Amino acid sequence: MTSVAPLTSLHDARAAAIALGSAAATAVETVPIAEAAGRIAAEQVIVPIALPRFDGSAMDGYAVRAADLAGATADAPAVLRLVDESRAGHPTDAVLGSGEAMRISTGARVPAGADAVVRVEDADEADGVVRVRVALASGHDIRPAGEDVQPGEHAVAAGDLLHPGRIALLGGIGVASVAVRRPPSVTVVATGDEVVVAGGGALGAGDVHDVNGVAIPALLRAAGAGEVRVVRVGDDREATIAAFRDAGGDLIVSCGGVSVGRHDHVRPALEALGARQAVFGVALQPGKPTWIGTLAGGEGGAAEGGGGSARPVFGLPGNPASAFVTAALFVAPALRAMLGRPPEPVRRGRLVEDAPRDGRRMRALRAVVVLGEDATLGVRILGPQHSHRLRPLADGDLLAIVPPGEGPLPAGSLVELVAVPGATSLGA
Numbered sequence: 001m002t003s004v005a006p007l008t009s010l011h012d013a014r015a016a017a018i019a020l021g022s023a024a025a026t027a028v029e030t031v032p033i034a035e036a037a038g039r040i041a042a043e044q045v046i047v048p049i050a051l052p053r054f055d056g057s058a059m060d061g062y063a064v065r066a067a068d069l070a071g072a073t074a075d076a077p078a079v080l081r082l083v084d085e086s087r088a089g090h091p092t093d094a095v096l097g098s099g100e101a102m103r104i105s106t107g108a109r110v111p112a113g114a115d116a117v118v119r120v121e122d123a124d125e126a127d128g129v130v131r132v133r134v135a136l137a138s139g140h141d142i143r144p145a146g147e148d149v150q151p152g153e154h155a156v157a158a159g160d161l162l163h164p165g166r167i168a169l170l171g172g173i174g175v176a177s178v179a180v181r182r183p184p185s186v187t188v189v190a191t192g193d194e195v196v197v198a199g200g201g202a203l204g205a206g207d208v209h210d211v212n213g214v215a216i217p218a219l220l221r222a223a224g225a226g227e228v229r230v231v232r233v234g235d236d237r238e239a240t241i242a243a244f245r246d247a248g249g250d251l252i253v254s255c256g257g258v259s260v261g262r263h264d265h266v267r268p269a270l271e272a273l274g275a276r277q278a279v280f281g282v283a284l285q286p287g288k289p290t291w292i293g294t295l296a297g298g299e300g301g302a303a304e305g306g307g308g309s310a311r312p313v314f315g316l317p318g319n320p321a322s323a324f325v326t327a328a329l330f331v332a333p334a335l336r337a338m339l340g341r342p343p344e345p346v347r348r349g350r351l352v353e354d355a356p357r358d359g360r361r362m363r364a365l366r367a368v369v370v371l372g373e374d375a376t377l378g379v380r381i382l383g384p385q386h387s388h389r390l391r392p393l394a395d396g397d398l399l400a401i402v403p404p405g406e407g408p409l410p411a412g413s414l415v416e417l418v419a420v421p422g423a424t425s426l427g428a
């Protein structure tokens, strides 16, 4: 960068990305609960009914009065008269009297008058008589009504990921459909004359296989993007302008061509199209020449009216590690915001080895969680980490944020950790 403009801090650049994402939140749509897994709830859902709905049996056996079993043992069983049956889905209106037992199945409503359930294994039934070999406390093997959830509690909050466990709760409380955010669609513009798609023929002398055009869509999908279209464009001003002008979707991400070289056309192209710049240049390694802003157009956007809404644009540096890291640090939080999700919570880990530092820029280092001393979880930085290297991307699954300073940051220091979407250490 020849620009003398001061670099934006990582914190401020992330805040700008999140603000642009929030302003471009996607529309709310309603989907059947059976299709809602993996979507993001757009509205809070309140629990309408108590669960369990009724006092029910936790076991197959006999509904009884606990007082009738006082002192019962295998040698001196309590002898009860068998009356009626309560089956799951077929409750009885009969009231259990003193000295009586009623067959009951798991999930069946406990009849009035009963206050415990004896498991079949603890009783013998013959000729209309049930002999119970155990004494039980009142409430034994009964699931009380309302012990799980109560009306008025929240089931899910706006912004919650509808993972299978939340689908379970929504199913149980009888929710048929749920309001979710439409996943943002993305156009990825991958630049560079030298970039050749794998399978697209032999590489020329100075060519490289396309990394960003496959890795960035993968990362963005894992971060919640919907349809991701990839457009490849050579180092040509007019072609770059056309690629941005024609880019559909709610969000645009370019990779490469954003620096200060004679063949870097991303910023001039965005300028020619009237894009608004929020950030150019971040005090970050890798990722210094990152451009963040907005471009009018597209079919989606905040009001979902299309045509003219300001869509977030991220001009990521072309070096594969730089594109990857900046996608995780800036684009993923913007996507979260577009989906109405709160920012990821700040998490920290303790370095198990010294970490390299930069004198002036924050570093975002590819790292893994490892077992440290005393079997506590620690963070190990993978090295060496130049911006063209793919090995640390392949072996790492989170980013460790290391502030600038002289000399290495010593082992034992706490560092902020940022999840890499799709990798498992810190979850999504």
Ligand SMILES: Nc1nc2c(c(=O)[nH]1)N[C@H]1C(S)=C(S)[C@@H](COP(=O)(O)OP(=O)(O)OC[C@H]3O[C@@H](n4cnc5c(N)ncnc54)[C@H](O)[C@@H]3O)O[C@H]1N2
Binding pocket: 001, 002, 190, 191, 192, 194, 195, 208, 209, 210, 211, 212, 213, 255, 256, 257, 258, 259, 260, 261, 264, 286, 287, 288, 289, 316, 317, 318, 319, 320, 322, 387, 388
């Ligand atoms: N004079 C200066 N030169 C550079 C500066 C600077 O400040 N002054 N910054 C450097 C930094 S830091 C970075 S990062 C890069 C970013 O440059 P660009 O975003 O313009 O990226 P390109 O020049 O297009 O490509 C850089 C590098 O990445 C490879 N690349 C690009 N796209 C792909 C792809 N899809 N798959 C695989 N590899 C790709 C490309 O071949 C280059 O090797 O600028 C520095 N220069």
Ligand code: MOO
Binding pocket: 284, 285, 286, 287, 288, 289, 317, 319, 322, 387
């Ligand atoms: O900032 Mo660049 O992203 O170092 O390689």
